[in-house]
Amino acid sequence: AQSVTQPDIHITVSEGASLELRCNYSYGATPYLFWYVQSPGQGLQLLLKYFSGDTLVQGIKGFEAEFKRSQSSFNLRKPSVHWSDAAEYFCAVAYGGATNKLIFGTGTLLAVQP
Amino acid sequence: KAGVTQTPRYLIKTRGQQVTLSCSPISGHRSVSWYQQTPGQGLQFLFEYFSETQRNKGNFPGRFSGRQFSNSRSEMNVSTLELGDSALYLCASSIYLAGELFFGEGSRLTVL
Numbered sequence: 001a002q003s004v005t006q007p008d009i010h011i012t013v014s015e016g017a018s019l020e021l022r023c024n025y026s027y028g029a030t031p032y033l034f035w036y037v038q039s040p041g042q043g044l045q046l047l048l049k050y051f052s053g054d055t056l057v058q059g060i061k062g063f064e065a066e067f068k069r070s071q072s073s074f075n076l077r078k079p080s081v082h083w084s085d086a087a088e089y090f091c092a093v094a095y096g097g098a099t100n101k102l103i104f105g106t107g108t109l110l111a112v113q114p
Numbered sequence: 115k116a117g118v119t120q121t122p123r124y125l126i127k128t129r130g131q132q133v134t135l136s137c138s139p140i141s142g143h144r145s146v147s148w149y150q151q152t153p154g155q156g157l158q159f160l161f162e163y164f165s166e167t168q169r170n171k172g173n174f175p176g177r178f179s180g181r182q183f184s185n186s187r188s189e190m191n192v193s194t195l196e197l198g199d200s201a202l203y204l205c206a207s208s209i210y211l212a213g214e215l216f217f218g219e220g221s222r223l224t225v226l
Binding site: 032034036041042043044045046049051090092094098099100101102103104105106107 | 118145147149156157158159162169170172204206208210211212214215216217218219220
């Protein structure tokens, strides 16, 4: 079955430190890949997406992600975390081309220490 | 530009009742998707509509249904509510299929 794995349920980083959130997806034709962020009581906001082409994609709020086909991974990175980045982060994939049916990972809750 | 609007934002129902949730997509967006978010199951896909046609349906019982109107607004209905239906129901709209999804803030349903 198609699946998305975010192995880290909870991560704490210090403000100003770098961040990497991991995401792995199950094997298949190259899916469309997404990272979303959810603040408490809010809906989800798209940070970045990968459809094809350059495997390093830039997103909003200083985030970037790298698609590695050999590792079936799409890890999210940020060089310097700000306190406002504390939120829950979801990796998602869409299979089968023209669909908005996304399979979400279980999420990684990010806490930022001052 | 107004975002995705979901109503009501909060509601409380009792077991056996039914509920209808509404979603107004961003103007010009023809695709509307619905997701259920719970602490135990996470984010799960419910349905996807494009130009009034259901394109995909998730693995939910027939008590869950939806529709999309000609103005792209969408509703979802849950009949014979169960305690396990308590969740945040999120609606998302997009211009295209496989496009960027814009999510609303959700309708939080509590079933007592």
